[in-house]
Amino acid sequence: QLQLQESGPGLVKPSETLSLTCTVSGDSISNTNYYWGWIRQPPGKGLEWIGSIYYSGYTYYNPSLKSRVTISVDMSKNRFSLKLSSVTAADTAVYYCARLRYSGNDYAIFDYWGQGTLVTVSS
Amino acid sequence: DIQMTQSPSTLSASVGDRVTITCRASQSISRWLAWYQQKPGKAPNLLIYKASSLESGVPSRFSGSGSGTEFTLTISSLQPDDFATYYCQQYNSYSWTFGQGTKVEIK
Numbered sequence: 001q002l003q004l005q006e007s008g009p010g011l012v013k014p015s016e017t018l019s020l021t022c023t024v025s026g027d028s029i030s031n032t033n034y035y036w037g038w039i040r041q042p043p044g045k046g047l048e049w050i051g052s053i054y055y056s057g058y059t060y061y062n063p064s065l066k067s068r069v070t071i072s073v074d075m076s077k078n079r080f081s082l083k084l085s086s087v088t089a090a091d092t093a094v095y096y097c098a099r100l101r102y103s104g105n106d107y108a109i110f111d112y113w114g115q116g117t118l119v120t121v122s123s
Numbered sequence: 124d125i126q127m128t129q130s131p132s133t134l135s136a137s138v139g140d141r142v143t144i145t146c147r148a149s150q151s152i153s154r155w156l157a158w159y160q161q162k163p164g165k166a167p168n169l170l171i172y173k174a175s176s177l178e179s180g181v182p183s184r185f186s187g188s189g190s191g192t193e194f195t196l197t198i199s200s201l202q203p204d205d206f207a208t209y210y211c212q213q214y215n216s217y218s219w220t221f222g223q224g225t226k227v228e229i230k
Binding site: 037039046047048049052060062063096098101106107108109110111113114115116 | 124154155157159161165166167168169172173176178210212214217218219220221222223224
């Protein structure tokens, strides 16, 4: 049974860097059939894709966040990570990690999600 | 960037009703469209992908249709467990966008 678990600080100060890790169990992060991604949801609002990564290190970022986002993968620990720099209150959200099932011809969908972790940006 | 617009934003319905939610893309996305259900405090759950393919384990009362710029999610007979928020999601050139969501409420 595939499981994804987000971890990291729940409170980050403005202007600092938000760092989260997603630990994957039940599948290998180097499975060539999948990518991995981060999505966030501000309280009471909709979903926003942050970025995605392939095990080889190829990354794809939301253009609106690209200048502040870094996603990386650690195959030895079967996990991937998110760093978001220069955070403001607008970055307060529930952050989800997810598995991305991708077919070059048909679909690119988030089929398994972590439970999400609330990160609050406040001094 | 491709924008996704869902309508309505909120929908009030009764158990047993047929419910339809629409999602429009700002440009053609062929059939690169998925639908998710989200309940309060929970992660989204994949329902439909490739516009009309039902994800394994999802009840058959859920169906999707459309291509290009206009898509629909239909619940043929609304069940108590279906009261939730629904999101569409598009994929284009290694970029993903979600609609703003449609909340299905009890009438």
